[in-house]
Amino acid sequence: MTDDKDVLRDVWFGRIPTCFTLYQDEITEREAEPYYLLLPRVSYLTLVTDKVKKHFQKAMRQEDVSEIWFEYEGTPLKWHYPIGLLFDLLASSSALPWNITVHFKSFPEKDLLHCPSKDAVEAHFMSCMKEADALKHKSQVINEMQKKDHKQLWMGLQNDRFDQFWAINRKLMEYPPEENGFRYIPFRIYQTTTERPFIQKLFRPVAADGQLHTLGDLLREVCPSALAPEDGEKKNQVMIHGIEPMLETPLQWLSEHLSYPDNFLHISIVPQPTD
Amino acid sequence: MEDEFFGEKSFQHYCAEFIKHSQQIGDGWEWRTAKECSDGYMCKTQFQIKNGTTASHLGTPASVHACLPTEEDLELAVDGSEVMESTTASEVIKYEYHVLYSCSYQVPVLYFRASFLDGRPLALKDIWEGVHECYKTRLLQGPWDTITQQNCQLHHIMAEHRGASCWSESISELC
Numbered sequence: 001m002t003d004d005k006d007v008l009r010d011v012w013f014g015r016i017p018t019c020f021t022l023y024q025d026e027i028t029e030r031e032a033e034p035y036y037l038l039l040p041r042v043s044y045l046t047l048v049t050d051k052v053k054k055h056f057q058k059a060m061r062q063e064d065v066s067e068i069w070f071e072y073e074g075t076p077l078k079w080h081y082p083i084g085l086l087f088d089l090l091a092s093s094s095a096l097p098w099n100i101t102v103h104f105k106s107f108p109e110k111d112l113l114h115c116p117s118k119d120a121v122e123a124h125f126m127s128c129m130k131e132a133d134a135l136k137h138k139s140q141v142i143n144e145m146q147k148k149d150h151k152q153l154w155m156g157l158q159n160d161r162f163d164q165f166w167a168i169n170r171k172l173m174e175y176p177p178e179e180n181g182f183r184y185i186p187f188r189i190y191q192t193t194t195e196r197p198f199i200q201k202l203f204r205p206v207a208a209d210g211q212l213h214t215l216g217d218l219l220r221e222v223c224p225s226a227l228a229p230e231d232g233e234k235k236n237q238v239m240i241h242g243i244e245p246m247l248e249t250p251l252q253w254l255s256e257h258l259s260y261p262d263n264f265l266h267i268s269i270v271p272q273p274t275d
Numbered sequence: 276m277e278d279e280f281f282g283e284k285s286f287q288h289y290c291a292e293f294i295k296h297s298q299q300i301g302d303g304w305e306w307r308t309a310k311e312c313s314d315g316y317m318c319k320t321q322f323q324i325k326n327g328t329t330a331s332h333l334g335t336p337a338s339v340h341a342c343l344p345t346e347e348d349l350e351l352a353v354d355g356s357e358v359m360e361s362t363t364a365s366e367v368i369k370y371e372y373h374v375l376y377s378c379s380y381q382v383p384v385l386y387f388r389a390s391f392l393d394g395r396p397l398a399l400k401d402i403w404e405g406v407h408e409c410y411k412t413r414l415l416q417g418p419w420d421t422i423t424q425q426n427c428q429l430h431h432i433m434a435e436h437r438g439a440s441c442w443s444e445s446i447s448e449l450c
Binding site: 109110114131134135186196200201202 | 309378379380394395396398
């Protein structure tokens with residue numbers, strides 16, 4: 001029987017086989033071969049694509065290179081979304097490898113944030129972690145940590161060091177013994193079919209009667225359109241880290257085991273693929 | 276600790292008061308409801324010439340006092356409702372300010388976006404350069420702690436907001 005702790009490792013080490021191809025209108029001095037890479041689901045594009053950038057820059061003139069950005073089937077990819085979320089939301093029903101197009105020109109200012117340095121990624125990541133702890137513990141746990149602990153969380157993610165990361169992150173997964181879970185669950189629900197970028201609301205893991213709320217309870221409350229009607233056909237998949245957890249799964253358990261390193265549950269609602 | 280926070284209903288109530296006052300003094304804040312839900316937010320749009328020393332209002336009522344109750348806001352001097360005809364589109368900067376309720380922190384959050392009239396956002400370093408002198412030192416020591424890039428949940432605008440250390444100051448100024 002799989003130990004719950006094994007789930008943490010499975011989530012951390014999840015990878016997406018990806019093929020990067022240079023956009024055809026980019027000016028090259030020599031042929032730019034596609035570049036293959038296993039992308040970590042839990043990381044961010046601009047953190048793990050240095051080799052991709054170097055590979056394509058070798059085929060181009062210095063003056064034709066400016067800020068790199070990525071696109072999938074015409075959709076610019078937001079670097080500040082975790083890679084696994086981007087894949088689940090946009091490409092989960094397509095065959096592997098994930099085909100991403102690389103651009104160095106015409107940065108889409110209206111769709112993407114600039115990523116001037118790794119500091120921008122760190123700031124964004126830590127901002128998400130702080131917000132998650134505000135929900136879980138009124139920021140008490142993260143604020144009591146020293147700066148070096150914050151740094152260790154970031155370095156753990158950046159260097160793909162599971163043990164280094166979880167040595168500190170485990171403190172963010174604790175709760176007082178008299179409670180049955182966190183104060184509120186940090187989650188965001190994404191759907192490509194709506195105008196809103198995501199849904200995020202206050203939601204407690206435990207009901208007033210002490211029963212644990214489930215994933216189904218959450219969706220019924222904040223995104224009822226995601227669920228199939230009583231006798232109706234299942235129209236959507238509710239996906240986290242590429243899997244569809246059972247709707248009966250307690251939300252507290254999901255938050256402790258299937259959150260991304262930023263401590264949020266990033267949930268994708270995608271149309272059920274027609275085979 | 277509990278007294279520093281308030282719920283979304285209180286936020287909406289105080290916003291209504293704030294906007295009533297803003298309308299009385301012609302300050303330009305208005306309430307907008309987000310699509311697909313009952314959430315709303317306060318917003319204001321302001322224009323400024325890039326060198327930062329003067330500003331003119333384009334298309335808004337005359338003699339508006341342009342001092343916003345925010346910390347990183349630039350103090351703008353207004354010379355009435357004249358349009359600066361000699362200014363090219365690329366020199367005029369549009370600032371949009373949004374005040375949303377953060378259910379995570381249970382406080383109002385200020386988002387702002389600076390762009391040229393053609394929609395291109397201002398570069399981060401230009402925004403940092405535009406921050407008021409009294410905050411420059413702090414900003415330059417920790418730019419990513421003072422202003423954070425964010426994609427807020429009500430709309431797709433790439434907006435930026437104050438770091439978490441400034442929440443209590445936001446409340447006292449906005450309520």
